[in-house]
Amino acid sequence: MIKSNSFISKEVFYQSLIQSFYKLSPKAVFKNPVMASVWLGSLLLFLEITYHLTKDMFKSLDLFILIWLVLTVLFANFAEAVAEGRGKARADSLKKTRSSTIAKKVKSAGDKEFSEVSSAELILNDIVYVEAGSAIPGDGEVVLGIASVDESAITGESAPVIRESGGDRSAVTGGTKVLSDFLYIRITSSPGQSFLDKMISLIEGASRQKTPNEIALGIVLTSLTFLFGLAVVTLIPLSEFVAKQIGTDWNLRFSIWLALFVCLIPTTIAALLSAIGISGMERLIRYNVIAKSGKAVEAAGDINVLLLDKTGTITLGNREARQFYPTEKYTEEELADAAQLSSLSDETPEGRSIVVLAKQRFSIRERNLNEFDVDWIPFSAFNRMSGVEIRKQGNLIRNIRKGAIDAIRKYIExxxxxxxxxxxxxAEEIARRGSTPILVAENQEILGIIELKDIVKGGLKERFSHLRKMGIRTVMITGDNPLTAAAIAAEAGVDDFIAEATPERKLERIKEEQKNGRLVAMIGDGTNDAPALAQSDVGVAMNTGTQTAREAGNMIDLDSNPSKLIEIVEIGKQLLMTRGALTTFSIANDVAKYFAILPALFHPLQSLNVMKLSSPESAILSAVIFNALIIPALIPLALRGVKFEPKSTDSALAKNIFLYGGGGILLPFVGIKLIDIIISGGSL
Incomplete structure (x- = not known):
């Protein structure tokens, strides 16, 4: 019984079981030449059995072989259906976010008059007005306004994000919800062509193309199938010669020949090849990353250079208060007191760090404000400030604001x-060394500046070291000056950095790496990143970025978490390792099956029948049964992938040969013998 916490759910299991039979159609099965040969051989054997029934020449062994050959094809279909089903389960969850909503359509941005229409009626370049509490009716670009938006329906992240006109935070996705303020949005997709529609299509596999390695391996498997077919044909005259010499009626009739053929050709890897490719994309989906093609996943496994943005990737993104810089009229303690007071209601990591720093430096703790009338001023996406107003008996005694330079300047003036x-x-000095200045003002005067510093993520140095062992060089991209960039790069442990990066510089670096024969991965979210994303071999665009960036990349991170680039690389490596491991196992498995059963089939080789298989009939049937059962047994490995370990190519190859090659040789001997013991008491 399949439990919900197993590698597939009950729903996926039963749907895949049904799909396995649908995939028996010639149109579906002939996409895989190796399994198509098994399907065609089964059809011919069925016709032969039907003919023998009419002539009273029926042999039960032929029927048993036919049953297990059909099961071999069904198990291969099941492996592919399970991989597709797991991806479609994710697509179904995204479909639930699609719903027809009422949109407030306006003639131009800023208009107060609107007409209500269904979101399904919106066309390209329509302008809609969306206020707090309303759902965004379709994909678009913010042309006016600024607001916080809940994108949890798409990304699964509960924290809202800021969307505003201009810059790299203007793209919005249909089905998300505006939480504050308002937005005027220009629709950028036609009905049925939204970003979400495209993502669902990609997840369901409609646009999945085979990777170059898959195509090359498919050609190799087809060639081996043809050559092994010829090799088995040569056994027919040999068996007839042996039968005459020893005076027996044993001969290599069609069902026996077909069973030998199927056991020799690489059915195991052929059955699982498609599932491995699909599961690579599905594993990315579990990280909320959608690959536009299997080729992108595979390329991720072969990259030599990683270009990573500093903020949010190398650093936490959530800055930490490090120092108070008061103006000439005030002391550091007075600045810390006002900064702490204005941050008491600020639940952001930056706000909490200001409270902690004031406590550490001057033992300023939360004070009792019960005797005062306190109005907390929450941060607004519109004014980019927060603060507090404290009154006693109606008189304003403290009026503090904390925020960005331009916001505080505007407020003071x-x-x-x-x-x-x-x-x-x-403030400029602080900014030049890579930190962020936050100003604190009281009434009409500036008290001073709080320095917020980016914090390098813990454990990154070790992860970059692992990538280095695999031959992958890491390059940090930042707009910081070279001194700040060098300090952060050294702390993070990256191999190189690009300071004061421009779009042209990014593109130039990628082309330079590719010219030297390296595969490059790039991450970006802005329009200025689009050229580099399009040029790179693996371009990961953030879902929160611009439409241009999302279209340029061949992967999209729905969570907009740049640090997942490392997981993307690992999954790509895992896909290649899994395919290599199962190919090694399949070839070794095929060779072992022949050495296991041939001595039992041909009398002159009986001295080599070390496993003491009961009879030629039980030997061939045991091999066919084992050949079929090994496919579903390996489905979990194909879907989950070989455990990723940062190793060199030589080390990975050695492990494949030892573990999977050795296992492929030993397992058939054990499996065929056990099956022979089970069926040897039956009448064949």
């Missing part, structure tokens, strides 16, 4: 205050 040149100079 609106209050009639002035923005000191010294503050601007210090």
């Amino acid at each position: 609106s209050q009639g205050g002035t923005f000191p040149k010294s503050v601007e100079t210090k």
Whole structure:
């Protein structure tokens, strides 16, 4: 019984079982030449059995062989259906996010008058107005406004994101929800052609193409099938000669020849090849990464160079308060006091770190504000500030704001205050060394600056070291100045860095690497990243990025988590390792089956029948049964993949030969003998 916590659910299991029979159609089965030869041989054997029934020449061995040959094809179909079913299960969850909503269509951005239409009626370049609490009716670009958006229906992440017009955060996806403020959105997709529709299509495998390695391996398997077919044909006259010499009626009739042929050709890897390719894409889907083709997954396994963005990839992205810089009129403690007070209601990692720093430096702890009237001013995507207003008996005694430079400057000037040149100079100095300046103001004056510093993620140095062992060089891309970039690169353990990176510089570096014969992976989210994403062998676009970036990449990360690039590489490596391991096992398995059963089939070789198989009939049937059963036994390995370990190519090859090659040789001897013991008491 298949449990829900197994590698496939009950629903996927039963659907795959049904699909296995649908895939018996010639149109489906002839996509795999090796299994097509088994299917065709089974059909011919069925016709022969039918003919023998009419002539009273029926042999039960022929029927048993036919049953297990059909099961061989069904098991191969089942492996492919399971891989497809696991991907479609993810597609079904995405389909639930699609729903027809009422859209407020306007003539132009900024219009207050709108007409309500169904989202299904929206066409390319329509402008819609979406307010807080409403769902975004279709894929588009924000042309006016700024708001926080809940994208959990698409990404599974609960934290809202900011979307605004212009820049690299303007793309929105249909089915997500506006939480605050408002947006005017220009629709960028036609009905049925939305980003979500395309992703569902990709997940369901409709657009999956075979990778170059799959095609090459398919050609090799087809060639081996043809050559092994010829080799088995030569056994027919040999068996007739032996039968005459020893005076027996044993001969290599069609069912025996067909069984030998199927046991010799590489049915195991041929049956699982498609499942391995599909499962590579499916494993990416589990990380919320969608590959536009199997080729992209495979390329990820062969890359030599990784280009990684600094913020969010090398660093945490959530900055940490490191220092208080007061202006001339105030002390550091006074700045820390105001900064801590304005951060008490700020639940962001940055806000909490400010409270911690004030406590560590000056023992400033949360104070009792019960005797005051306190108005907390939450951060708004529109004004980019937060703060607190404290009143006592109706009188405003403290009015503190904390936020970005441009936001605080605008606020101070609106209050009639002035923005000191010294503050601007210090903020620029902090920014130049890779940190972020946050200003604190009270009433009409600037108290000082809080320095927020990017924190390099823990454990990255070890992960980059593992990639280095596999021959993959890591390159950090950042807009920081060279000194800051060098410091972070050294701390993170990357092999190289590109400072003050421009779109032209990124593209130039990728072309340079490719010119030297290397495969390059790139990650990006902005329009300025699109050329590099399109040029790279593996281009991973962030779902939160621009439409241009998403179209340029051959992978899309729905979670917009750049650090997953490392997992993408590992899955690509895992796919190649799995295919290599199962190919090694399949070839060794085929050779072993022949050495196991040939001595039992031909009398002159009886001295080599070390396994003491009961009879020629039980030997051939045991081999056919084993050949069929090994396919479903290996489905979990094909779907889950060989365990990834950062090793060199030589080490991986040695492991494949020892573990899977050795296992492929030993397992048939054990399996065929056990099956022979089970069936030897029966009448064949």
